[in-house]
Amino acid sequence: MGNEIQEYIIKKLIHNPNMRFNELLDKKFESNKFSYHIKQLEAVGLIEKKDETYSLSHEGKKYSTFIEGNTGAKAKAPLSAVIMFAIKGDKVLLMKRLKEPFYGCSGGHGGKIKFNQYPDECAKEEFKEETGLDADVELKGIYLSKTYNNKKQSYNHQFYIYLCTNLEGELIEKDREGENYWIEISKIYELYIFPDVPKLIEMCTRPGFTVFEADRHQENDEFKNMVIRKHIQYS
Numbered sequence: 001m002g003n004e005i006q007e008y009i010i011k012k013l014i015h016n017p018n019m020r021f022n023e024l025l026d027k028k029f030e031s032n033k034f035s036y037h038i039k040q041l042e043a044v045g046l047i048e049k050k051d052e053t054y055s056l057s058h059e060g061k062k063y064s065t066f067i068e069g070n071t072g073a074k075a076k077a078p079l080s081a082v083i084m085f086a087i088k089g090d091k092v093l094l095m096k097r098l099k100e101p102f103y104g105c106s107g108g109h110g111g112k113i114k115f116n117q118y119p120d121e122c123a124k125e126e127f128k129e130e131t132g133l134d135a136d137v138e139l140k141g142i143y144l145s146k147t148y149n150n151k152k153q154s155y156n157h158q159f160y161i162y163l164c165t166n167l168e169g170e171l172i173e174k175d176r177e178g179e180n181y182w183i184e185i186s187k188i189y190e191l192y193i194f195p196d197v198p199k200l201i202e203m204c205t206r207p208g209f210t211v212f213e214a215d216r217h218q219e220n221d222e223f224k225n226m227v228i229r230k231h232i233q234y235s
Contacts, residue, residue, distance in 0.1 A: 005029055005033060005034060005037040006037050006040065006041055007067075008026065008029075009024060009037065009038060009041060009047065009054075010041070010046065010047075010056070010060070010067065012024055013054060013055055013056045014056065014064050017055045017056070018053040018054070018055050019053060019054055019055075020052055020054075021035070021038070021052075021054070024038070024054060038054065041060075045057055045059045045060070046060040046063055047060050048060075077156075078144075078156040078157060078158045079112060079155065079157050079158065080112070080113045080119075080157075080158045080160075081110055081111060081112050081113060081158070081159055081160070082110055082111060082113060082119055082122050082123040082126060082159065082160045082161075082162060083107070083108040083109070083110040083143070083159050083161050083162070083200060084108055084109045084110060084126070084127045084135075084137065084161075084162045084163075084164050085108045085109075085161075085162070085163060085164065085200060085204045086127075086131075086133070086135065086163075086164040086165070086167055087163065087185075087201070087204060087205060088182070090184050090186070091182045091183060091184055091185065092182070092183060092185050092188070092201055093109075093131070093164075093171075093181070093182055094107060094108065094180070094181060094183060094188070094191075094193075094197075095107065095108070095109050095130060095131075095177070095179065095180050095181075096178050096179040096181070097177070097178045098174075098176065098177065098178045098179065099177060099178070101155075101221075102194070104192060105192055105193065105194055105223065106188075106191050106192060106193045106194070106197070107193060107194040107196075107197050107200075108197070108200060109126060109127055109130045109131060109180075110126060110159075111125075111126035111129075111130070113160075119139070119160040120137055123137040123160070123162040123164075124137050127164055128169075130172070130175075130178070130180070131169075131171055131172055132169050132170055132172040133164075133167045133168065133169040133170075133171060134167070134168045134169050135165060135166060135167050135168070136164070136165050136166045137162045137163070137164055138163045139160060139161070139162055139209075140162060140163050140204050140209065140210065141161045141203045141209055141210035141211060141212070142158070142160060142161070142210075142212075143157075143158075143159040143161055143200065143203075143212055143213075143214070144157070144158055144159070144211075144212070144213040144214075145157045145159065145196065145213070145214050145215070145216055146215050146216070147215075147216040147217075147218065148215060148216070148217050148218065149219070149220075149221055150218070150220065151217075154218075161203055161204065161210075162204075163204040188201075192223075194223065195216055195223050195224075195225060196214060196216065199212070199226075199228075208233055208235045209233075209234040210231070210232070210233050210234070211230070211231075211232045212228060212229075212230055212232065213228070213229040213230040214226050214227060214229060215227045215229060
């Protein structure tokens with residue numbers, strides 16, 4: 001939102017529904033400016049006025065889940081995504097990224113989970129989009145990861161890890177997302193890969209369900225290592 005008055009109004013209405021103008025107004029703000037920003041919030045549909053009182057609209061209530069209640073500022077949240085691996089015998093299908101972030105790094109196929117999707121739906125759709133292949137998907141684990149660059153946190157991912165089987169179609173070798181290729185699992189260490197790739201392939205090849213957490217560390221935007229914080233294996 002980026003405006004002090006608007007952030008104040010939203011914050012106030014989160015905790016105090018149905019407030020009159022004089023109840024909302026704080027003495028530190030000029031009345032005319034305050035009135036202007038109330039009208040702006042009404043215009044974009046975040047607040048509404050009924051019987052001389054203001055409250056969050058339905059859209060405002062949805063918006064409030066993405067902001068800090070104590071400040072009214074936009075909250076940062078982990079990114080939910082899927083990662084998929086197709087494995088045939090001793091080979092795995094990887095993609096070398098041709099876009100930022102992580103340009104040039106190889107790993108499984110993946111994508112952000114859209115608002116209208118369950119993880120399974122996202123996995124099937126993203127795998128088809130990136131590889132050209134239809135596949136059955138099996139959830140093999142949950143992977144939680146913070147990524148640090150030069151010792152400062154840059155990302156917080158919540159990944160659903162899927163094994164893709166029964167592949168059908170013609171593999172897309174390259175598009176704007178990246179380059180797809182099969183490689184022997186034993187040779188992945190010769191590549192510039194995400195540091196979690198070996199662990200994720202292991203998750204997909206063993207029975208049961210895995211949950212693990214790991215910190216990924218970069219220097220000047222290049223991966224250097226990974227520190228596993230938690231690993232739980234369910235049979």
